[in-house]
Amino acid sequence: MKVLVVTNMYPTDDQIHAGAFVKSQMDSIRKLGIDMEIININEKRGIKKYPWAWWQVFRKSFDKSFDLIHAHYSYSGIISFLQWNLPVLVSFCGGDVLGNPNKKGKVNFTSKLFLPAGRILSLIVPAVIVKSKEMKEKLPRKHNVFVIPNGVNFEKFRPILRKQAREKCGLDFQKKYVLFPSNPSWVRKGYPVAEKAIEILQKKGIDVELVILYGKPHEVVPLYMNACDAMVLTSLWEGSPNVVKEAMACNLPVVTVPAGDAAEIVHGCKGCFTVKRDAVDISRKLEIILRDSKRTNGRQHISHLEESEIAKKIINIYKKIRKKK
Numbered sequence: 043m044k045v046l047v048v049t050n051m052y053p054t055d056d057q058i059h060a061g062a063f064v065k066s067q068m069d070s071i072r073k074l075g076i077d078m079e080i081i082n083i084n085e086k087r088g089i090k091k092y093p094w095a096w097w098q099v100f101r102k103s104f105d106k107s108f109d110l111i112h113a114h115y116s117y118s119g120i121i122s123f124l125q126w127n128l129p130v131l132v133s134f135c136g137g138d139v140l141g142n143p144n145k146k147g148k149v150n151f152t153s154k155l156f157l158p159a160g161r162i163l164s165l166i167v168p169a170v171i172v173k174s175k176e177m178k179e180k181l182p183r184k185h186n187v188f189v190i191p192n193g194v195n196f197e198k199f200r201p202i203l204r205k206q207a208r209e210k211c212g213l214d215f216q217k218k219y220v221l222f223p224s225n226p227s228w229v230r231k232g233y234p235v236a237e238k239a240i241e242i243l244q245k246k247g248i249d250v251e252l253v254i255l256y257g258k259p260h261e262v263v264p265l266y267m268n269a270c271d272a273m274v275l276t277s278l279w280e281g282s283p284n285v286v287k288e289a290m291a292c293n294l295p296v297v298t299v300p301a302g303d304a305a306e307i308v309h310g311c312k313g314c315f316t317v318k319r320d321a322v323d324i325s326r327k328l329e330i331i332l333r334d335s336k337r338t339n340g341r342q343h344i345s346h347l348e349e350s351e352i353a354k355k356i357i358n359i360y361k362k363i364r365k366k367k
Contacts, residue, residue, distance in 0.1 A: 043076050043360060044107050048099055048122045049114040050083040051135070053260070060084070062260040063192045063284050064114050067356070070193060070349040074357060079108075083118060096121045103127040109364040112356075116160035123167060129363045132163060133171040136281025136302065139180050143230045143278050168363040171356070173282030174303035188359060191282040191303060193352030194344065199264050199291035201341065207268035218250040218332045221266060221273040221294070223285040225256045232276035232299070238321035239274065243329060250332060267292040272331045276319060277301040287347055290314070290340030295331045297324055307347075313338035 047068060051061025068078050081102070083095040095118075102108065103125040111130045113119040116139075119132035138160045141153035149157075164170045164181045171190050172178050178187050208215055220240060226233035240252045252274075255266050267273065267288065272295045275286060280302035287307060289296050295313040298304040308314035313336060315327040 043109050043357075043364065045071075045076060045078050045360060046099070046102050046108050046111045046128065047078050047080045047114070048083070048095065048111060048118045049080065050095075050118050051114060052080065052082045052084065054082075054084065061114070066195055066260075066349065067192060067353070070195070070353040071356060073350070074353050076357060076360070083121070092117070092121060096124055100125050110360060112360075116156070116163060119163050119167065120159060123163065128365055129169075130167045131169045131171065131359060131363060132167050134160065134164075134173070134177060134281070136173060136177070136279075137230075139172065139177045140279050140281065145229055169359050171359070174280075175306075176302060177281055188355070190352060190355050191287070191307075191347060192284050193349030194284075194287045194291045194347050196291055196341070196348050198261075199267070199288045201293045201337065202264075202268045204268060207265045210265050211262075211269045213253075213269050216249070218248060219253050219270040220250060220328060220332075221253050221255055221270040221289070223255045223263075223273060223275070223289075224277075226254055230278045232278055232319065235276040235319055235321050235324065236274045239324035239328060242321060242325040243332070246329070248329065248332060250328075263288065264292060267294045270294065271335065272297060272328055274324060274328065275299060275301065275304055276324070278319075280304065282307075287344055290338065290344050293337040293340050295336075295338050296340070297327045297331070307344065308340075311338055311340050311343040314340065 049064050051064050053062055053065055081098045083091055086094045099122055111122045111128050113122040114133045115135050122130045141149035141157055144150040161182055165183050170187045173191050175189055178189055181187055222236050224231040243250050273289045275298040282303045286296055286304045296308055297315045299319045305316040317323045317327050
């Protein structure tokens with residue numbers, strides 16, 4: 043089987059973190075014997091990139107070696123649908139179904155314009171993947187919508203000795219560190235709440251620092267997850283935040299607000315907490331973790347999300363919708 047992958051999210055030399063989960067998913071599917079070719083829309087720049095991408099998709103659709111198109115994000119899905127030779131599977135990624143927030147935490151104007159297009163697209167393609175039950179509920183039709191979170195690479199994200207990880211990250215052995223795994227300038231990530239929670243802990247005399255993990259190669263992310271004492275997620279909304287699963291695969295304690303499926307993922311895992319989006323509540327749970335200094339059994343808790351298991355589910359959808367030859 044051969045799949046044409048169309049995406050506007052994929053790591054490049056100047057955007058090393060962009061769409062790392064798409065690449066990871068493709069790699070895991072390839073390992074199970076599926077041939078894949080990618081059209082990265084962001085290979086081009088500016089307004090011309092979408093017409094360029096459509097032409098690449100249209101041209102490739104006449105190649106009889108392809109069985110289907112797998113598009114990541116609604117914009118990629120719309121481009122992929124504008125041909126008639128290949129069935130299209132669309133993976134919605136979060137913001138394309140839930141929207142993106144403005145500074146007030148409400149859906150911004152651009153999202154309001156484009157969200158209907160994604161919902162219409164979900165009605166006319168043979169299959170759709172969403173990352174969480176919340177996303178599925180936002181779509182008008184349900185029978186062709188599959189809830190499949192992104193998987194985790196258990197070889198890359200695994201527990202290692204904290205001392206060893208701190209040496210490689212250049213972090214103090216005596217200090218406490220809480221990981222904030224995103225860009226603090228992105229409104230929807232809720233950085234001010236996390237920052238305030240750390241300030242509360244510092245006022246209590248706890249020597250703790252918030253570590254910003256953004257713009258670093260995906261390869262060093264496991265090191266920081268093993269070097270830190272906890273991770274905090276304060277997003278206004280998410281699809282299925284990969285960082286929560288990756289942290290749990292490293293047995294790192296997680297404090298998260300109920301964004302996307304994060305609360306569902308950590309539920310029942312000792313040492314992980316779901317909290318209100320409130321600095322005081324977050325600080326209390328972080329204090330429990332920092333004083334306890336123990337790791338979790340998160341890796342065992344999310345074993346069903348190991349990436350090869352997720353890849354098998356996606357391949358089953360490929361088999362259902364593939365072009366009959």
